[in-house]
Amino acid sequence: MKDAQNVKCGFDRSVPVGRRPALLVIDFQRGFTEPDLCPLASDCSAAVDATAQLIKDFRGLGPLIFTINGYAENLSDMGRWGEKCSSLAQLVRGTPPCELDPRLGYSAEHDTIVQKTQASAFFGTHLSGMLAAAGCDMLMIAGCTTSGCVRASANDAMAHGYPPFVVRDCVADRTAAQHESNLIDIHSKYGEVITLDDALSITTDLRG
Numbered sequence: 001m002k003d004a005q006n007v008k009c010g011f012d013r014s015v016p017v018g019r020r021p022a023l024l025v026i027d028f029q030r031g032f033t034e035p036d037l038c039p040l041a042s043d044c045s046a047a048v049d050a051t052a053q054l055i056k057d058f059r060g061l062g063p064l065i066f067t068i069n070g071y072a073e074n075l076s077d078m079g080r081w082g083e084k085c086s087s088l089a090q091l092v093r094g095t096p097p098c099e100l101d102p103r104l105g106y107s108a109e110h111d112t113i114v115q116k117t118q119a120s121a122f123f124g125t126h127l128s129g130m131l132a133a134a135g136c137d138m139l140m141i142a143g144c145t146t147s148g149c150v151r152a153s154a155n156d157a158m159a160h161g162y163p164p165f166v167v168r169d170c171v172a173d174r175t176a177a178q179h180e181s182n183l184i185d186i187h188s189k190y191g192e193v194i195t196l197d198d199a200l201s202i203t204t205d206l207r208g
Contacts, residue, residue, distance in 0.1 A: 031097025
């Protein structure tokens with residue numbers, strides 16, 4: 001349900017389901033999903049398991065893209081984000097925190113990994129061009145964190161012309177308050193927030 005005040009302000013519409021989707025799984029890497037490995041991590045188990053189910057159902061329908069947030073060993077490509085978050089220095093490419101969570105069922109043969117250094121999956125990457133080349137007209141989004149990289153990517157997805165459908169059961173954050181408030185904002189202003197059951201119904205319909 002959309003926020004009543006946002007509806008009053010004119011954020012009162014919904015974007016339609018497209019016919020050529022892509023699935024973007026944002027930063028479900030061990031540095032964010034294993035609390036014993038990295039201070040950036042939280043218990044995302046329920047969302048990771050739900051995402052694995054969505055991945056299995058979605059594969060073959062459109063591009064399946066995973067992002068990993070990571071940096072060079074000398075952190076020279078981090079920019080200034082590290083001034084806000086010292087723990088980002090633990091996300092060095094080629095180390096365990098930058099490995100995808102193995103529960104997702106990533107397929108090196110069929111899926112794509114996009115390396116990123118900032119919150120949005122679109123910033124400094126070829127993601128928009130990949131989606132354009134595949135003729136995509138909607139973007140399902142899973143991953144973490146809801147208030148950080150998921151929200152930033154959802155905002156940029158709409159700006160690039162790929163309406164985002166954030167799957168509620170497949171995204172996670174460090175606190176329930178951050179998670180819920182950002183889902184409300186995304187659903188009101190920048191895209192659609194749907195359940196896993198909604199997402200599975202969409203994939204079934206698209207397969208015809």
